[in-house]
Amino acid sequence: MKVLLPDGAGYKANLHAHTTQSDGHCTPQQVKDYYRAHGYSILAYTDHLFMCDRTALNDENFVALNGYENCLHDGGAANADKAYHINFYSPSPDAVGMVGVSERFYDFFNKVLREKSAEELALSPILNGFCNPEHSVANANEIIAEANKLGYLAVYNHPVWSCHEPKDYLGLKGLLGMEIVNYASYREGAEPDDMGIIYDHMLKDGQKLYCFANDDVHRCIESDSLGGFNVMYPDKLDYQSVFECMKKGAFYASTGARLRGIAVDGNKVYVGAENARSVRLSTDGRFAKLVTGSPSAETVFELNEHVKYFRVTVEDFDGKKAFSRAYFSEEFK
Known part of the structure; x- marks a missing residue:
């Protein structure tokens, strides 16, 4: 008999979180404290276009992954603006730096919504300059490939909230996975609680990818969080083991x-x-x-x-x- 998924408690993980360093309402420490109080051991910080070293948050009971959420929008009508939001995760705790950065959204999240100092911005370097902002499968694939060269893992977020049709996600390449559940979008009413049909579309397109359930938390209140999580089975509770666990798919996604x-x-x-x-x-x-x-x-x-x-x-x-x-x-x- 071959075991594909172990039987065990595992570690509870939210792999999509926002803080006051983009459009969240809580500081990185407050987000950690909130999730630790609710039994989580792993949290990926994925602020919009801001990625910095989170190792100061790590301890023997908690792993903070470095990540960021990328944004490519087509500039359409406000309630039907198509958007690629892709989370990128760094392979090591001291590796930071962003690729595929849209100047429009970088300025919005780092200079308008949050007026960051030059010292703060230096913590989250842009690699290779600003990107082509075009919303297209081809451009998204170029950005994913650039991130993959750095060893980053890429996860495609909330396809229904993003107003995507099959033509927008079929043909994507280099993804580790997609969000089968995005709890924030579900709570808004923008997505169902199960996007298995989109996952199957992507799998049948030849994309060998995993599925994740994430909170996409912006506010640390129970009515806005704790509804999408992943149960992970790393060899140890440390950064590298958690990253490798994601990479090899040793987890399952859940709403409870x-x-x-x-x-x-x-x-x-x-x-x-x-x-x-x-x-x-x-x-x-x-x-x-x-x-x-x-x-x-x-x-x-x-x-x-x-x-x-x-x-x-x-x-x-x-x-x-x-x-x-x-x-x-x-x-x-």
């Missing part, structure tokens, strides 16, 4: 439901879950399975020989969901 391991043995998939009302197996084709009914600790699915990837969605009796990433044929055959 719990997965308790995924394993394969031949053509059988064993899924553990807590208090599961339903367990769904989705694949690259029409072949799929849905099991509903009384709570079961384990559900077993049988794959046919044509499946190129599968993923699992669990819904518990409180309506909360958990999402595995896609597992590809080379991982389970």
Whole structure:
């Protein structure tokens, strides 16, 4: 039997957070304190176009990842302005520097919304100058490729809030993953609580990517946060181990439901879950399975020989969901 996802508590992580260094309402320390008080051990700071060294926040019980959220907008109508918002994550705690920076949004977040000093701006250097601001798949791919050369991981954020159609996300390359849940956008009413259909569109496009559930927190209040998180299984709770855990996909995404391991043995998939009302197996084709009914600790699915990837969605009796990433044929055959 091959274990794809371990059965264990793991570490709770929010990988999309904003602070007073962009458009958030709490300082970096306040955001850390809030999430620690709610049982989180990992937090990625992804302020808009501001990325600095967060190592001062790290301790034996907490890892702060360096990141930033990029912005490319098409300049359309205010309520239908298409936007690529992509989170980039640094491979090491002392590696900072941004690529693909739009001058318009850099100035807005760093000089208009927040009047940062020259000393503050120096903490978040722009590499290779300002970018082409065009909103297009080709331009987004160039920026992602530039970030990938630095070892950065890239995650595509809130596609429905971004007013994206399939033509805007099919053909993207170099992404580690996409947000299957963005809680801030869900709370605004701008997105559903499950964007699995978009995830499947991207997977069927040949993009081998993972899925994340993130808060996209701006205010540290319970009505605006704690609704999207990832349960991660790093070897150790340190920066490099957490980064490698993201990179290899050793986690699952959740709005509150719990997965308790995924394993394969031949053509059988064993899924553990807590208090599961339903367990769904989705694949690259029409072949799929849905099991509903009384709570079961384990559900077993049988794959046919044509499946190129599968993923699992669990819904518990409180309506909360958990999402595995896609597992590809080379991982389970």
